Amino acid sequence: MDVPQGSLSLRHYGASHGSHAHEHFQVLLGLDGVLDLEVQGRGRRIAAGQGCVIAPGDHHDFESREGSRCIVLDTPHAAWARCAYDPARTAQALALGHYLAHALQQRGSLAQHYGPALLLEAWQPLPQAVPPARHQRPIHWEQLATWTQQRLHEPLSVAQLAAQVFLSPTQFAARCRRETGLSVMHWLRRQRLALALQLRGRGMGVAATALHCGYRSPSALTAALRRQSGESIQ
Structure with a gap:
């Protein structure tokens, strides 16, 4: 020794x-x-x-x-x-x-x-105490997606989404980026497009689908679907 x-x-x-x-x-x-x-x-x-x-x-x-x-x-x-x-x-x-x-x-x-x-x-100096890891309430992303898709015809803010999981907007944005790899707005666009694809698959018209999913116009929905189709082909 x-x-x-x-x-x-x-x-x-x-x-x-x-x-x-x-x-x-x-x-x-x-x-x-x-x-x-x-x-x-x-x-x-x-x-x-x-x-x-x-x-x-x-x-x-x-x-x-x-x-x-x-x-x-x-x-x-x-x-x-x-x-x-x-x-x-x-x-x-x-x-x-x-x-x-x-x-x-x-x-x-x-x-x-x-x-x-x-x-x-x-x-020797005492080692710095490591603060105990804070318990984080899990975010049930599927439940949040269902809640979100039911309200896409309304303007939704980051604060409203964060309130559903009992977080501040800043905390929610950080958790969203860390756990889904997406910004909150990108995640919200994903939910909007997912619902639009479901409604169109059931035969709902473009104008009604755009209104139901919160797109500004039928052409905005058409453009989003076209981009999705192009990404799927690549």
């Missing part, structure tokens, strides 16, 4: 020893007490469960008036460059820190080997 390499230690902090810097990342996790920290001239206070990631080359100084214990990781692992000061999982990190503090004192413990990877995991 590949794990981030580094050196773990349990350190006790008290009076300041002066500013210094390292060529590697230094990660601190507070266990108890309060540690006052200054990194590149900026102050920070580390209490239990809080932490700090000090980048290579950053000058820093520590001081704790009442005494502080911290788990310290010295590591060259580049992944720490993407980690914020405090661990993302504070409670888990503190529990892990106390465990490591105990394990580091035990002979044969694997804390030194696996501890750096576990600390990095506790520090």
